[in-house]
Amino acid sequence: MLIDNIKELFLKIKKGNPLVHHITNNVTINDCANATLAIGGSPVMATSIEEVADMVNLANALVINFGTIDDSTYEAMLRAGKAANKKGIPVVFDPVGVGATPFRTERAIDFLKKVDVSIIRGNATEVFALIGGKAATRGVDAVEITISKEELAKKTAQQLNTIAVISGKHDVISNGEETVKIGNGDIWLTRITGTGCMTASLIASFAGITDDLFSAAIAGMSVMSLAGERAKNRLIDGEGIGTYRVKLIDEISMMDSQIWEEGVRFL
């Protein structure tokens, strides 16, 4: 059932070409736009407080990414998030670097109080910080935390009334009742910047064409990890992380329901 629901999304996204509005960081913004196009979505990056509500009203999903947040982008994020809630489109939140500084952590908790977030995608440290966990964070990268990713995903989904997607060696997705663990991925996915951010874009692209947000979250997360595995297998001697990044987006653009079904591994 779940596999069939996800397989359907690959066709729906190509037909639907969802408009995915991003308010995101200036490090991986271009990769996120290209990952959205690669999976079949249509990206628009708009951050000005004067226009975000109007842009949300044209969109099928909204991505909020805390990567290089400052107070003016935060005000725009709040306005966009409330407009998305009013319109009834999914909000996908990537709490980049939350836990690293009080500035980010306080605004993430404030954001979650004011905006109904459909899906949260982060690494374990970031999500742990969202529910009040304390871990010695390293900027935007994950470090070890004191509970399992499965427990964390379920607890986050229940506590924040959302779908929690926690990336790592094995990605975990929970809606608070069901929890799914993905076996795919490659350590090279952590050697380039933006694979987490791009995952949020993939999730939002799928969420923009279905009400089944749990399937959309699993689809977006597993596409990134499977594409990361396939890109690594295509590297030849002398090719490094620069080529890997290109091959990763190639693999996302070639992903279809058959490649996904044959390659995805649920644990």
Ligand SMILES: Nc1ncnc2c1ncn2[C@@H]1O[C@H](COP(=O)(O)OP(=O)(O)O)[C@@H](O)[C@H]1O
């Ligand atoms: N130790 C690991 N081994 C293999 N794949 C990993 C590992 N850690 C993360 N990944 C993969 O890297 C991608 C980005 O995840 P992650 O690094 O956790 O997010 P972020 O970039 O937001 O910190 C995901 O597809 C995830 O599956």
Ligand SMILES: Cc1ncsc1CCOP(=O)(O)O
């Ligand atoms: C390095 C960095 N600094 C602020 S945003 C950003 C990119 C983070 O991307 P990801 O979380 O996908 O690794």
Ligand SMILES: [Mg+2]
């Ligand atoms: Mg990240």
